[in-house]
Amino acid sequence: MSEHKTITNHRKQRGISRRDVLKSTGAAALGAATMAPKASSAFAAPAVIQNEPVTLTYATWFWWEPGRQDAWRFIVEKFNSSQNDIRIEEGGWPFNDFTRNIIVQAQAGGVEADLIQTTPDLVLRLLDANQIAPVQDVVDSLGITTLNPAHNYITIDGQVYGLDVVTVAFGLFYNAAMYEGAGISSLPASTDEWLTVSEQLTERPNQFGSFSPHVLAEPESFWFTLQQWAMPFGGLWAEGDTPLVTSEPILNAVSLFKDFYDRTFPQGTNEATANRMWANQQIASELIVSAAVNTYKAEAPEFYPNIRSMPLPWEGKDTIARIHPITVNANGEHVDEAKHFLEFLYTPENYRELLTRSLDVIPAYDVGGLDDYFADIQWLEGFQDVNYLTPPDVVGDFVHNNQEFGQIVISKVSEVLTGNQAVEDAMADAQVELEDLASRLE
Amino acid sequence: MSLLNRVGTADHPGKSAPFSKTATGAQKRRFALPSLLPYALALPILAYEAYFILYPILQQIRLSFYQQPMGAAEEWAGLANYSRMLTDPSFWSVVRVSLMYLVGVVVVAIGFALASALMLNRHFRGRTVTRAVMTMPWAFPDVPTVLVFLWMLNPNFGVLNVFALWLPWVESAPNWLMDTRLAFVSIVLITAWKGFPFYSLVILAALQTVPAELSEAARVDGASKVQVFFAVTLPGIMPTLLLLTVLASIFSFKQFTIIWLLTGGGPAGATETIVIRIYNTAFRFYDFSYAAVLGVAGFVMALTVALVFLAAQRRQDLEAA
Structure with a gap:
């Protein structure tokens, strides 16, 4: 009776949160599921009750991503089967809603999930808001000394605050069948050659030499890819809190984008339509991140064998790589258990399995044993001998306000695309607005 | 006369029973109850509206x-957010686009609605079918409608380009949503197309309340059709x-889905209304405080538009009286 009172009082003090309801429901369901096969054992039920597992929610968009969802479900199932104390359950939203919902939760008082998947932008916002816990102890306990330096921007006082589970880097992908069909035997060695080849492959309205997102109704994709167009010229969009959009490399980048738009893009086409056209072999080349290729393997198996990546046709072979760290909710109730899952995840055997099943090609640390796997990937060539830059390298301190910075840039670039403004004028306007943004963020 | 006075008592209809010296306590309670009932019935919706x-x-x-x-903890900012808004040139651009969009949609939608209602007010074969077909744009959900329009307006294979290229002065396929003027016209027309059936049906109902005798009398007096229309x-x-x-103004002022999915406010801010700006500020840049200021500005603008029209209506009522 007194124990009952204590529990009741405790609940009254804390209030019953949605997490409690979910947890107790999950535990009850798990208990029922575990009890079922052991029905013949008279002692099964008490054992389950005594060892009630902790349920952790892992919020990510991976559960909605073709190909990657299977890899993650496999790893989570492996973890759940490997011990009886912790259970991982799926949480989160599709990618387009994910960041917004996590930030709204954080703004409203706290993120619900125990493990939070992040993007390069989101991880910084959560870090600024003290929402995520350091996970350096996971790295130390596994003896990892080769963690990708891309983690540096989320490392404070020697403590890393997230562990990358998928590094996405831009490669220049092309459809080998379309190139061969057009009699193109040697791959472009410069951006001019790439433009010429793309123009050669453009037969409007049915076939296009290249595509890059360019409609303002899809601002994230537009800005995400546009940043990469500065890489052929060694351009940086900002350095520290100084915008550099009037620098020569950026002006060259926007001019190149405009040339491609005019001569080779399916103009005004949104990303969903372009993806379909790419899979239907109506688009010959695209700057695409490595992680997206998995989608084509899962959803366009006839097309997938034609995908190749070419060596980046510019000096220096700079390309932007973005890590997507999994983080632990610092304000959650199960920080230690969440770290335990990360330890399991980052064990070389498990991490290698996750990486290969996800069809990723850039390991977060030197995990070894991937030679055979790499040898089987026909589109890997363009990712060899490249120079990776991180988001802070490319947009400086504006990485904390990347979307706002990007909105200003793409709005001005769209004026260039529509022919309303010259590149120099549009970027000069953008520079003024970006300097205003910088002064506001000080 | 109050409700209680009108209710009265069974013995003395219309008499003020609760205040009568002879009324018992039970009678007072019995006759006090009906006055609370409307409040009790309205309470749930009032509570809902108050909270949500x-x-x-x-x-x-x-x-x-x-x-x-x-x-982090919130900090008092005084009028700093308002000052930022009022000194931001792009805010005034957004206001201008919002008002142009509002006027465009209202004129086109109400104009089409009036024309179609006048047509449907006449007797002709197939009128019922025409009326049913005409309401379809209004009945379709926004998102699928926009997706269909995105395909139709695609500059490479959109069906509208086929028609556009029939025009002698059109030499190449128009880039509907990437050209600043065409994009603005496109979203105005699509929004108006989506909304006009509702307005048309309401106008049709109003037309049927205009006494036919007045029109006939005017015609007998020699008025032309145009004169009958404008005078009667x-x-x-x-x-x-x-x-x-007023309704069309408020609906178009609030419009988000069609604009966001078609143009996202672009190109070059040509279709960026205040609602789009609020969404971007709150849910892409996560600047909730500034988004709140923009929201207040939007609220004031919508309220002003509504008040102007209501004042016009009141003036008209007074003139009629």
Whole structure:
């Protein structure tokens, strides 16, 4: 009776949160599921009750991503089967809603999930808001000394605050069948050659030499890819809190984008339509991140064998790589258990399995044993001998306000695309607005 | 006379029973109850609206005076957010686009609605079918409608380009949503197309209340069809038209889905209304305090538009009286 009172009082003090309801429901369901096969054992039920597992929610968009969802479900199932104390359950939203919902939760008082998947932008916002816990102890306990330096921007006082589970880097992908069909035997060695080849492959309205997102109704994709167009010229969009959009490399980048738009893009086409056209072999080349290729393997198996990546046709072979760290909710109730899952995840055997099943090609640390796997990937060539830059390298301190910075840039670039403004004028306007943004963020 | 006075008692109808010296306590309670009933019935919806509408509006107004970085305590900002808004040239551009869009949609939608209602008010074969078909744009959900339009307006394979290229002065396929002027015209026309059936049906109902005798009398007096329309029909439906203008203004002012999915506010801000700006500020840049200020500005603008039209309606009523 007194124990009952204590529990009741405790609940009254804390209030019953949605997490409690979910947890107790999950535990009850798990208990029922575990009890079922052991029905013949008279002692099964008490054992389950005594060892009630902790349920952790892992919020990510991976559960909605073709190909990657299977890899993650496999790893989570492996973890759940490997011990009886912790259970991982799926949480989160599709990618387009994910960041917004996590930030709204954080703004409203706290993120619900125990493990939070992040993007390069989101991880910084959560870090600024003290929402995520350091996970350096996971790295130390596994003896990892080769963690990708891309983690540096989320490392404070020697403590890393997230562990990358998928590094996405831009490669220049092309459809080998379309190139061969057009009699193109040697791959472009410069951006001019790439433009010429793309123009050669453009037969409007049915076939296009290249595509890059360019409609303002899809601002994230537009800005995400546009940043990469500065890489052929060694351009940086900002350095520290100084915008550099009037620098020569950026002006060259926007001019190149405009040339491609005019001569080779399916103009005004949104990303969903372009993806379909790419899979239907109506688009010959695209700057695409490595992680997206998995989608084509899962959803366009006839097309997938034609995908190749070419060596980046510019000096220096700079390309932007973005890590997507999994983080632990610092304000959650199960920080230690969440770290335990990360330890399991980052064990070389498990991490290698996750990486290969996800069809990723850039390991977060030197995990070894991937030679055979790499040898089987026909589109890997363009990712060899490249120079990776991180988001802070490319947009400086504006990485904390990347979307706002990007909105200003793409709005001005769209004026260039529509022919309303010259590149120099549009970027000069953008520079003024970006300097205003910088002064506001000080 | 109050409700209680009118109710009275069984013995003395119309007499003020609760205040009668002879009324018992039980009688007082019995006759006091009906006066509370309307409030009791209205309470759930009032409570709902207070919690889900009034409270968020008040919170938004309050937030507009604060800065609240994520995960940190809010700080009093006074009028700083308002000052930022009023000195931001892009805000005034957004206001201009919002008003142009509002006027465009109202004129086109109400104009088409009036024309189609006048047509449907006449007797002709297939009128019922025409009326049913005409309401379809209004019945379709926004998102699928926009997706269909995105395909139709695609500059490479959109069906509208086929028709556009028939025009002698059009040499190449128009880039509907990437050209600033065409994009603005496109979203105005699509929004108006989506909304006009509703306005048309309401105007049609109003037209049917205009006494036919008045029109006949005017014609007997030698008035032409145009004169009958302007002297008899239009004044007869003017209160309805004013109401619809207010509604269309508010609907178009709030419009988000169509603009966001078609153009995202682009190109070059040509279709960026205040609602799009609020969404970007709150849910892409996560600047909730500034978004709150923009929300207050939007609220004031919508209220002003509504008040102007209501004042016009009141003036018209007074003139009629």
